[in-house]
Amino acid sequence: MPTGVAIRDVREQLFDAAERILLRDGSNALTSRAVTTEAGCAKGVLHRHFADFDAFLAELVRDRIGRIDEQSAALRRSAGTGTVADNLTTALLDVFGSVAVAIVGLVISRDGLRARLRQGGSVGIPLLAEATAMITVYLDAERELGRVAADADVDTLAPTLIGAGHLLFADREADREGTPPAPAAVRKVVTTVLAAVTRQP
Incomplete structure (x- = not known):
């Protein structure tokens, strides 16, 4: 240019x-x-x-975390509508259907980037931590509405869903030629994890 x-x-x-x-x-x-x-x-x-390349990468990650925040607001608004399984399937497809899996791999592979993100107050694995918080807030809202059991441990269910979803997408990402998992496969993960706690209308 x-x-x-x-x-x-x-x-x-x-x-x-x-x-x-x-x-x-x-x-x-x-x-x-x-x-x-x-x-x-x-x-x-x-x-x-940007001050250096790690500063650039840190801002890239923070920008993509901002997208999770937007998705979180939309998911929270969906509480009480549709089905819990469908809402969470859509949320997982939105989170992992983007570049999130690749960014998580990037963060894990670069010590300087992780250090830069920690200086900015980031905890856990960026993107996965925010996605887990998103699912926790949603499940808590559904629990208050009676569509998730009152004794459901949402603080355990949320990271279980995110971890299972991440592995499902990461397996397809590994060879860079694989197609994303079908929505039905993601929904199967969701319904299996939540089988004991969801209350159908």
């Missing part, structure tokens, strides 16, 4: 480029040069907007 030409929404352009690399080539291929090449901009652009 010519010098002096403003790049519209440069941060999002760089984030989107990083996501494409993650999904196509994996975390080992993710470098600052690869990102700027994929985004079609000059090599120095990334470092003009």
Whole structure:
């Protein structure tokens, strides 16, 4: 890109480029040069907007966590509508059907990135921790409405659903050629985990 030409929404352009690399080539291929090449901009652009590459990656993760926050609000609003299993199936497909699985792998593989995220107050494994909190809040709301048993341990059920969902999607992601699991497979996980605590109308 010519010098002096403003790049519209440069941060999002760089984030989107990083996501494409993650999904196509994996975390080992993710470098600052690869990102700027994929985004079609000059090599120095990334470092003009971020202190270093780990700072860029930390902001990428935080931006994607913001998307989980939006999904959480939508899931909470769905309490009392449809079925618990359908609502949670949709939530898991939304969370793991994106770049979340690849980002979790990225966080696990980069010590500097994990340290940067911890400095920002992140706990647990980013994205998975926020997704677990999302499911916990939803299940608690359904418990208050009587659609989940009053004695259901939502603090155990939520991470169980997220862990099972993550493994289901990660298995398909491992070879980068696999297709995402079918909604029916995700729903089977949900109904199995919640079989003893859901109350049908």
